[in-house]
Amino acid sequence: GSREQRELLGGKGANLAEMSLIEVPVPPGFTITTEACREYFGAGDRFPAGLEDEMESYLRRLEEIRGQRFGDCENPLLVSVRSGAQVSMPGMMDSILNLGLNSDTVEGLARKSGNRRFAFDCYRRFLQMFGDVVLGMAREEFESILSDRKKALGGSQDSCLGEEDLVSVAEEFRILIEQITRKDFPRDPMKQLRQSVEAVFQSWKNQRAVEYRRIHGIPDDWGTAVTIQAMVFGNRGARSGTGVAFTRSPATGEKSLYGEFLSDAQGEDIVAGSRTPQSLRQSPVSKGRSLQEMMPDVYGCLEKIAARLESHFEDMLDLEFTIEDGTLFLLQARRGKRTGPAALRIAHAMMKEGIVSKMTAIQRVEPDHLLQVLSPVFPEAERERAIAAGLLLARGLNAGPGASSGRIAFSAEEATRMHGRGEKVILVRTETSPEDILGMKVAEGILTARGGMTSHAAVVARGMGKSCIVGCEGIRIDPIAGRMTAGGRSIDRGEETSLDGTTGEVFLGRLTTIPSEIYRALRNEPVGKDQEGIFRAYRDLMDWADATRRLGIRANADTPEDARNARLLGAEGIGLTRTEHMFFAAERIPAVREMILASSPLERQRALSKLLPMQREDFYGILEEMDGLPVTIRLLDPPLHEFLPDEPALQEALAHEMGVEPEVVRAKVNLLREVNPMLGHRGCRLGLSHPEIYKMQVQAIFEAACKRKQDGGDPRPEVMIPLVGLVREIAILRRLVIQEAERVMKQFSIRVPFLVGTMMEVPRACLEAASIAEEADFFSFGTNDLTQMTYGFSRDDVAPILKSYLEMEILSVDPFQSLDVSGVGRLVEMATLAGRGRRGDLKIGICGEHGGDAKSIEWFHSIGLDYVSCSPYRLPIARLAAARAVIAEGNARENSRR
Numbered sequence: 001g002s003r004e005q006r007e008l009l010g011g012k013g014a015n016l017a018e019m020s021l022i023e024v025p026v027p028p029g030f031t032i033t034t035e036a037c038r039e040y041f042g043a044g045d046r047f048p049a050g051l052e053d054e055m056e057s058y059l060r061r062l063e064e065i066r067g068q069r070f071g072d073c074e075n076p077l078l079v080s081v082r083s084g085a086q087v088s089m090p091g092m093m094d095s096i097l098n099l100g101l102n103s104d105t106v107e108g109l110a111r112k113s114g115n116r117r118f119a120f121d122c123y124r125r126f127l128q129m130f131g132d133v134v135l136g137m138a139r140e141e142f143e144s145i146l147s148d149r150k151k152a153l154g155g156s157q158d159s160c161l162g163e164e165d166l167v168s169v170a171e172e173f174r175i176l177i178e179q180i181t182r183k184d185f186p187r188d189p190m191k192q193l194r195q196s197v198e199a200v201f202q203s204w205k206n207q208r209a210v211e212y213r214r215i216h217g218i219p220d221d222w223g224t225a226v227t228i229q230a231m232v233f234g235n236r237g238a239r240s241g242t243g244v245a246f247t248r249s250p251a252t253g254e255k256s257l258y259g260e261f262l263s264d265a266q267g268e269d270i271v272a273g274s275r276t277p278q279s280l281r282q283s284p285v286s287k288g289r290s291l292q293e294m295m296p297d298v299y300g301c302l303e304k305i306a307a308r309l310e311s312h313f314e315d316m317l318d319l320e321f322t323i324e325d326g327t328l329f330l331l332q333a334r335r336g337k338r339t340g341p342a343a344l345r346i347a348h349a350m351m352k353e354g355i356v357s358k359m360t361a362i363q364r365v366e367p368d369h370l371l372q373v374l375s376p377v378f379p380e381a382e383r384e385r386a387i388a389a390g391l392l393l394a395r396g397l398n399a400g401p402g403a404s405s406g407r408i409a410f411s412a413e414e415a416t417r418m419h420g421r422g423e424k425v426i427l428v429r430t431e432t433s434p435e436d437i438l439g440m441k442v443a444e445g446i447l448t449a450r451g452g453m454t455s456h457a458a459v460v461a462r463g464m465g466k467s468c469i470v471g472c473e474g475i476r477i478d479p480i481a482g483r484m485t486a487g488g489r490s491i492d493r494g495e496e497t498s499l500d501g502t503t504g505e506v507f508l509g510r511l512t513t514i515p516s517e518i519y520r521a522l523r524n525e526p527v528g529k530d531q532e533g534i535f536r537a538y539r540d541l542m543d544w545a546d547a548t549r550r551l552g553i554r555a556n557a558d559t560p561e562d563a564r565n566a567r568l569l570g571a572e573g574i575g576l577t578r579t580e581h582m583f584f585a586a587e588r589i590p591a592v593r594e595m596i597l598a599s600s601p602l603e604r605q606r607a608l609s610k611l612l613p614m615q616r617e618d619f620y621g622i623l624e625e626m627d628g629l630p631v632t633i634r635l636l637d638p639p640l641h642e643f644l645p646d647e648p649a650l651q652e653a654l655a656h657e658m659g660v661e662p663e664v665v666r667a668k669v670n671l672l673r674e675v676n677p678m679l680g681h682r683g684c685r686l687g688l689s690h691p692e693i694y695k696m697q698v699q700a701i702f703e704a705a706c707k708r709k710q711d712g713g714d715p716r717p718e719v720m721i722p723l724v725g726l727v728r729e730i731a732i733l734r735r736l737v738i739q740e741a742e743r744v745m746k747q748f749s750i751r752v753p754f755l756v757g758t759m760m761e762v763p764r765a766c767l768e769a770a771s772i773a774e775e776a777d778f779f780s781f782g783t784n785d786l787t788q789m790t791y792g793f794s795r796d797d798v799a800p801i802l803k804s805y806l807e808m809e810i811l812s813v814d815p816f817q818s819l820d821v822s823g824v825g826r827l828v829e830m831a832t833l834a835g836r837g838r839r840g841d842l843k844i845g846i847c848g849e850h851g852g853d854a855k856s857i858e859w860f861h862s863i864g865l866d867y868v869s870c871s872p873y874r875l876p877i878a879r880l881a882a883a884r885a886v887i888a889e890g891n892a893r894e895n896s897r898r
Contacts (some may be wrong), residue, residue, distance in 0.1 A: 001013065001014060001017030001018075001031065002014065002017055002018050002021060003015055003017070003018035003313070005017070006086050007034065007086055007222075008033045008034060008035060008225070009031045009033060009034075009084070009225050010031070010034055010083075010084030010085055010086060010224060010225030010227070011084055011085065011086060011087060011088055011334055012082060012083075012084030012225070012227055012332055012334070013031035013033075013084050013225045013227045015313075015332065015333045015334060016029070016031075016227060016229075016331075016332070016333075017031070018312075018313075018333075019309070019330055019333055022308075022312060024305055024308075024309065024330050025305075025327075025328060025329050025330060026329065026330050026331075027229045027230045027231070027232050027329050027331070028062055028065045028066065028229070028230050029062065029079070029227055029228050029229030029230060030058040030061075030062070030227075030228055031084070031225050031226070031227045031228075032051070032055070032197060032225060032226040032227075032228070033225055034085075034086070034222060034223040034224060034225045035223075036048055036051055036226075037201050037204065037223035037224050037225065037226070038221070038223045040198075040201050041201070041223065045198075045201075045202075047194070047198070052194060055193065055194075055197070055228075056190070058228075059077075059079075059193075059228075062077065062079075062228075062230060063077055065230075066230050068230075070100055070189050070190075071100060071105060071188070071189040071190070072105070072108060073104045073105055073107070073108040074108050074111070074112070075108065075112050076100055076101070076105040076108050076109055076112075077100060077230065078098050078099060078100040078101060078109070078122070078230070078231040079099050079100060079193070079228050079229060079230060079231060080095065080096065080097045080098075080099065080227075080228070080229050080231055081095060081096045081099055081193065081196040081197060081200055081226060081227075081228055082095040082096075082200070082226070082227045082228075082229070083095060083200045083203060083204075083224045083225075083226060083227075084224060084225045084226070084227055085204075085218070085222060085223075085224045085225075086222050087216075087218060088318075088334050088335065088337070089209060089212050089213070089216075089218070090337070090456065090460060091208075091433070091456045091460070092203075092206075092208050092209040092212045092437070093200065093203040093204060093206070093209050093224055094133040094199060094200055094203040094206075095129075095133070095200070095267075095268075096126070096129045096130060096133055096134065096196045096199070096200075097122075097125060097126065097129060097231065097266060097267065097268070098122040098123070098125055098126035098129075098231060098266075099126060099130075099189070099192055099193060099196055100189040100192065100193075101122060101123045101126045102185075102187040102189070103174075103187070104187075105189070106119050106120060106122070106123040106170075107119070109122065109123075113236070115236065115237070116163050116167075117162065117163040117166060118233070118235060118236050118237070120163065120166035120167050120169075120170050121158075121161075121166050121235050122233065122235065123166075123170045124146075124166055124169050124170040124173055125235075125266060125268075127142075127170060127173035127174055127177065127185070128142040128173060129268075130177075130192065130196070131173065131176070131177045133196070133199050133200075133203070134195050134196055134198075134199040135177060135180075135181055137176075137177065137180055137181075141176060141180070142173060142176070145169060145172050145173065145176065146158075146169060149161065149165055149168070149169055153165065159264070193228070197226050197228075200224065200226045201223075201224065201226065203224070204223055204224045208437045211437050211438055211441075212437055214806070214812075215437070215441050217812075217813070217855075229331075232322045232324045232327075232329045232331075233266070233322070233324050234262075234264070234265055234266050234267070234322040234323060234324065235264055235265055235266050236264070236324055236325055237264055237325070238263060238264060238294075239295065239323070239325050239326045240263070240264055240322075240323050240324050240325055240326075241261050241262055241263040241264060241265060241291070241322070241323045242261060242262055242265050242266055242267050242269065242270055242320075242321070242322050242323070243259060243260055243261025243262065243270060243277070243280065243291065243320075243321055243323075244259050244260060244261075244270060244318065244319065244320055244321075245257055245258065245259035245280055245302060245306060245318075245319045245321065246258045246259050246316065246317070246318055246319070246336050247306045247307070247309065247310040247316050247317045247319070247336070248310075248316045248336075248342070248346055249342060250316070250318070250336050250337060250338040250339065250342050251338075251339055251341075251342055251398060251399065251400070252339075252341060252342055252345065253316075253338070253341060253342035253343070253344070253345025253346045253349065254345075255349060256281070257280055257281060257302070257303050257306055258280070258281075259279075259280045259319075260277035260278060260279060260280065261277060261278055261280060261291050261321075261323075262277050262278065263278070263294065266322075267320065267322070267331070270455075276450065276451075276471060276473070278290055278291065278294075279291070280292065280299065280302070281299075295323065295326065297326070298323055298326060298328050301328050302319075302321065302328055305319075305328070305330065306319060309330075309333055310355075311355065313333065313335075314350070314355055314356055314360070315335050315336075315350075315356075315364070316335070316336045316338060316342075316346045316350075317333050317334065317335065317336050318332075318333070318334050318335070318336035318337065319332065319333050320332040338369075339369075339372060339400055340368070340369035340370060340371065340372025340373040340375075341372070341373055341534050343364065343365050343366065343369040344365055344369065344370075344373060344534055344537040344538055344541060345533060345534060345537050346364065347361040347362075347364040347365050347537070347541065348361065348536070348537035348540055348541060349537075350364075358544045358548075359548065359887050361541065361544065362541065362544055362545055362548060362880065362883050362884060362887060363884060363887055365541060365880060366854075367854040367877040367880055367881050367884075370876050370877050370880055371877065372402055373516060373518055373534065373538065374516050374518055374519065374873065374876060375402045375403070375516055376402075376403055376513035376514060376515060376516060377402065377403045377500075377502065377513060377514060377515075377516055377517065378403045378498070378500055378511050378512075378513055378514075379512070379513075379514040382511050382512055382514075383500065383503075383505070383511070386498075386507045386509075386511055390487075391507045391508045391509055392487065392505060392506070392507055393474070393475070393486035393487040393489065393491070393497070393506045393507060393508055394472050394473075394474030394475050394486045394487060394505075394506045395472070395474065395503075395504050395505055395506070396447070396448075396469040396470055396471050396472030396473070396474075396504045396506065397458070397469065397470050397471040397472075397504055398469060398500075398501055398502055398503060398504035399455075399457065399458035399461060399468040399469060399470045399501065400445075400446075400458070400461040400466055400467050400468030400469075400501045402445075402466075402467040402501050402502065403467060403498070403499070403500055403501070403502075403511070403513050404424075404426065404444035404445030404466070404467040404498070404499050404501070405424065405426070405444065405445075405496060405497070405498040405499075405510040405511060405513075406423070406424035406425045406426040406443070406444040406445065406496065406497070407423050407424065407425055407426065407494050407495065407496055407497075408425075408426055408428050408484070408491060408492075408493055408494065408495055408496075408497055409425050409426070409427055409428065409439065409443070409493065410428055410429070410477065410479040410482055410484075410493055411429075411436075411439065411479060412427070412436040412437070412438050412439025412440070413439070414439070414493065415427045415438075415439035415440075415442055415443050416438055416439055416442055418494075419442035419443075424444050425439075425442060425443045425444060426443060426444060426445050426446070426447060426497050426499060427439050427440060427443035427445075427446050427447070428447045428448075428475075428477060428484060428497075429446075429447075429448050429449075429457070429477070429479075430448065430449045430450055430477050430479075431448050431449070431450045431451045431455065431456070431457065432446065432448060432451075432455075432456050432457040432460070433456060437460070440457075440460055440461065440466065443466065444466070444467070445466055445467040445468060445469075445499040445501065446461050446466055446467075446468045446469075446470075446499075447468075447469050447470075447472060447475070447497075447499060447506060448469070448470045448471070448472065449471075449472055449473065449475050449476070449477055450470075450471060450473075451470040451471055455470050455471075457470050458470050466501075467499050467500075467501030468499075468501055469499055469500075469501060469504050469505075469506060472504075472506060474486055474487065474506075475506070486506065487508075489508065491508065495508075496508075496509050496510045497509070498510055498511040517531040517534075517535070518531075518534070518535060518538055519568075521535040522568050522569070523568065538876075541880070542570060542876060542879060542880075544883070545879050545880050545882070545883035546570070546879060546883075548883040548886050548887065549879065549882035549883040549885070549886055550861065550882070550886055551857070551860065551861050551865065551866070551867055551868055551882040551885070552572050552573070552845070552866055552867030552868075553570060553571060553572055553867065553868060553869075553870075553875060553878050553879050553882060554571055554572055554573040554574055554575030554576075554630070554632075554845065554847075554867050554868070554869035554870075555569075555571040555573075555574055555575065555869060555870065555871070555872045555875055556574070556575060556576040556577075556578075556847060556851075556869050556870060556871050556872075557571075557574050557576075557577060557622065557872060558577055558578050558581040558582065559581075559582075559618065559621070559622070560618070560621030560622050560624070560625050562872055563621070563622045563625035563626055563631075564625045565872045565873075566625075566872040566875060567625060567626065567629075569872055569873070569875040569876055570875050570876065570879055571626075571629070571872065571875055572629060572867070573626060573629040573630040573631060573632075573716075573867075574622065574626055574629070574630070574631040574632055574633075574869070575632050575780065575845055575846075575847040575851070575867060575868070575869020575870075576632055576634060576720075576780070576847035576869055577622060577631065577632065577633045577634060578634055578637065579615065579633060579634060579635060579636055579637075579697055580636055580637060580638050580642075582614065582615060582618050583611070583643065588611065588614055589643065590657065590658070591607050591610040591611050591614070592607075592611065592643050593643060593644065593654065593658065594606075594607035594610070594658060595607035595608055595611065595693075596640050596643060596644060596668065596672075597658060597660065597664065597665065597668055601692070604690075604692060605692060608692060608693065608696040609696075611696060612696050612699060612700050613700075615696070615697060615700035615701075616700040616703050616704045616707075617704075618704075619633065619700055619701050619704035619705070619717075620704035620707060620708055623704055623705060623708045623713065623715040623716075623717065624708060624713060626716075627708075627713045627714050627715070628714040628716070629716060630716045630717075630718050630755075631715070631716060631717055631718065632718040632719075632720050632757075632778075632780060632847070632869075633697075633701055633717060633718065633719055633720060634720040634722050634759060635687060635694050635697050635698070635719065635720065635721060635722065635733075636686060636687070636693055636694070636697060637682060637683050637686075637722040637723065638682055639672065639674065639677045639680055639681050639682040639686070640672050640681070640686070641669065641672035641673060641674070641677060642677075644665070644668065644669050644672065645669075646669070648666075651665045651666055651669060652665075678785075678788070678794065678795075679789075682722075682723060683721075683722040683723025683724075683759075684721050684722060684723050684724050684729045684730070684733055685723065685729075687721070687733050687736075688729065688732060688733065691736055694733065694736060694737070695736065695740050698719065698736070698737050698740040698741060698744075699740055699744055701717050701719065701741075702717070702740070702741045702744035702745060702752065702754075703744055703748075705717050705752045705754070706744060706745060706748035706750045706752060707748075709750050709752055710748070710750065715752055716752075716753060716754070717752065717754050717755075718754065718755040718756075718757060718777075718778060719737050719741075719754065719755070719756050719757075720757055720758065720759050720778075720780055721733045721734070721737070721756070721757070721758045721759070722758070722759045722761070722782070723759065723761060723762060723785075724758040724759070724760075724762065724765050724772065725762035725764040725765050725768075726764070726768075727768060727771045727772055727774075727775060730758050730772060730775045730776060731775045734756050734775050734776075737756050738756065741754060755777035755778055755843070756776070756777055757776045757777050757778030757779060757780060757843070758772060758775075758776045758778075758779060758780070759780050759781075759782045759847070760772075760779050760780065760781045760782065760786065760828075760831055761781070761782035761783075761784075761785035761786045761789070762785075762786070762789060763786070763789055763790055763827060765831070766786075766827040766828070766830055766831035767830075767831075769830070769831035769832075769834040769835040769838075770834040770835065770837060770838040771838075772835070773834070773835040773836075773838040773839040773842050774838060774839065776835075776842070777842070777843065778842065778843035778844065778845070779831065779832070779835055779842065779843075779844045779845070780844075780845050780846065780847045780869075781828050781831075781844075781845070781846040781847070781848065782847060782848050783819060783824060783828070783846055783848030783849070783850045783851075783856075784816065784848040784849055784850075785848075786824055786827065786828075786848070787815050787816055787819075787820060787824050787848075788816075790820075790823055790824050790827065791815065791820075791823070793815075795816060798816075802814055802816075816849065817849070817850075817853060818850070818853050818855050818856055819850045819853065819855070819856035819859055819860075821859050825859055825863075828846070828860075828863065828865075829863045832844050832863055832864065832865065836864075843866050844864075844865050844866050845865055845866055845867040845868060845869060846860055846865060846867075846868050846869065847869040849870070849871075850868075851868035851869045851870035851874075851878060852868075852870030852871060852874030852875075852877060852878055853881075854877065854880075854881035854884070857878060857881040857882055857885060858881065858884070858885040858888060861882060861885035861886065861889070862885070862889065868882070
């Protein structure tokens with residue numbers, strides 16, 4: 001096999017095969033394919049015909065290579081059975097080590113190795129893993145026996161167990177298995193192997209794996225491969241061990257070997273976080289002796305292999321290794337999960353080093369990585385204030401950068417319940433396990449008392465982009481009592497805490513945050529020296545993305561300040577300015593209410609004349625910030641009742657303020673009340689009923705544009721008519737806009753280029769796109785409302801339904817977050833083709849929330865839209881996603897040619 005066969009061999013099997021090809025020291029083995037797994041499920045959870053015969057045949061070859069026999073009592077071959085999906089799912093599926101042991105073969109291993117303690121350590125580990133993974137027994141049943149034995153010896157680590165202790169523990173484990181299962185423990189190694197392969201297949205369907213796939217968008221029908229490898233032993237004494245190494249720092253991107261190891265241990269020990277691991281490299285802050293100090297020859301070998309593998313795979317890698325009596329073996333190489341800052345730095349550095357191209361560098365940074373880099377941080381002054389006030393509780397390892405605050409939950413179930421109540425949560429655990437996946441998903445940040453930078457908590461948190469602190473030895477957790485102690489304080493469940501994942505500091509209470517240093521650098525504000533490198537990487541990456549993408553990127557911005565931030569973050573115009581957002585300011589809402597409560601056209605006009613200069617000022621500010629770029633301004637969209645209070649007391653207060661009788665206000669509220677206002681008197685329907693409102697807004701737009709041009713600017717307004725579903729609606733309102741625009745421009749003796757278009761948010765508009773295109777210079781798809789109307793979901797009330805639909809797998813994603821391509825997407829595509837078929841120069845974009853979603857952007861690129869528009873703070877993500885869409889399209893074309 002080779003690394004090109006991930007779909008067939010899974011990531012683990014493919015990369016092991018690749019390392020074998022380039023002669024990296026890998027224990028020999030073979031891989032059962034994902035195809036066999038799918039056939040197993042397709043056959044009603046039965047082995048495909050011939051699979052057992054093939055397994056036996058490959059075992060014979062493995063015996064020849066190793067000079068050992070599977071099940072032999074003199075020189076037994078032991079194997080590991082490990083899962084391996086196409087993409088890394090750390091800790092979500094199951095593995096079994098030391099398979100092939102029974103009460104006879106363990107004695108053979110003891111004689112052959114000359115180390116009876118080691119042999120029975122392997123045996124008790126195998127019994128525990130087999131009982132847990134294959135027989136479905138509770139892990140705690142075994143841990144209780146082990147804990148009691150260590151307690152009786154006055155120790156806390158496995159190292160306190162002597163030879164006879166382990167012999168006794170292994171026997172207790174075997175008896176426990178037989179008592180609970182009411183069956184003899186399987187002595188036949190082939191039976192053990194068959195059951196273990198079946199258990200690994202079944203682990204594809206365990207709850208944590210299913211949840212992980214749902215969170216990360218991994219298809220359920222891929223299945224897992226199973227790799228069977230000859231065992232190498234890290235638990236053979238002081239010159240043995242196990243570890244995880246990253247070819248560069250997954251937290252910062254620093255170019256140096258990074259990771260941890262445990263001496264005299266096997267792989268599950270380091271992932272479980274039950275022992276605090278040692279560093280690979282010697283450093284002033286490393287705990288205990290490093291691998292570099294203990295075994296310099298092995299460290300040097302690992303360093304060379306890591307550099308070679310990184311160059312070969314052209315990426316930062318996560319390596320698993322075992323040292324057996326001073327000999328190094330690689331057990332896995334996979335793409336290393338990394339934080340946002342690390343992803344940026346690694347992609348940038350590898351491009352500069354000539355390892356990858358600019359295109360590959362763009363692909364190496366995920367949109368979620370940018371979210372992390374752009375996320376808020378705790379200001380230095382706030383940190384110093386908290387420390388001076390004695391709020392610093394503890395320090396741990398900074399496994400996932402970023403600032404987070406929330407209420408403490410001590411279990412995944414607690415975290416999920418609190419999140420369901422709308423609370424922000426910090427998940428605090430002694431150590432996390434794969435069963436905590438749902439709690440980790442909903443948490444703002446994760447804190448563990450044990451574990452290192454490669455523990456389960458650290459790896460999964462980095463993949464999710466969560467702030468995370470691990471190995472925080474200064475905290476003690478009592479999950480039963482719902483309390484943790486730290487810094488001489490007792491902190492209860494539900495109290496607030498803050499995590500600084502960049503420094504590893506834990507604070508009591510909620511700390512305020514500020515924009516990330518990337519934003520501050522863009523504003524030419526001073527940033528820390530350690531952030532200058534990441535800013536350079538960000539700036540270069542954005543330049544490469546902008547040079548690659550085809551889609552234009554605009555922002556949704558309602559104020560001059562929004563527009564200023566948008567331009568700073570790379571906006572090429574404004575795709576949506578919501579004029580109603582300008583009405584809610586305290587000094588403006590009275591004029592809006594006066595207009596609504598007006599009893600005659602004259603009174604309404606008087607109120608509108610008060611709003612005119614306010615709107616003109618806003619439009620001028622936005623056009624000024626966006627000089628030379630298009631600014632799409634949507635005319636008033638929401639129903640008028642939204643500007644009036646519902647509560648009787650507030651209605652009375654408004655009547656007093658407006659100088660009218662309370663009954664006048666109540667009558668107007670009752671008149672405007674609608675059963676379903678989102679489908680009622682709003683959008684263009686409002687403009688047709690009250691054309692004076694739209695006339696005022698158009699007058700304000702063009703007076704601002706003409707004044708801006710007088711002042712030497714280059715305004716480019718685009719007027720958008722909302723909620724059109726009928727051609728006559730846009731035809732009438734287009735005439736109104738053009739007449740008013742011409743009147744104002746004639747008055748100023750100035751010409752300003754402008755467009756008049758519509759927001760496509762009604763399914764009928766998509767079906768009538770060809771006819772509507774005759775009256776529109778542009779289409780802008782409002783995918784929020786288009787999704788609402790296509791599904792018949794109320795955006796404001798659908799949350800409980802969506803939750804159950806996602807749990808029941810009726811939906812795979814929330815259609816309001818990521819575009820429903822097969823439904824809403826097809827409407828967009830149909831309207832785009834029809835509109836352009838009638839009018840070739842029709843400009844088409846999207847201004848719904850989907851404009852900031854990477855998967856949706858790929859779809860919009862594929863159907864030929866001109867631009868996407870999103871909130872200012874998602875602009876970098878949209879720029880990157882648009883570039884990645886171009887690269888993905890090119891790769892797909894290349895693959896189809898092959």
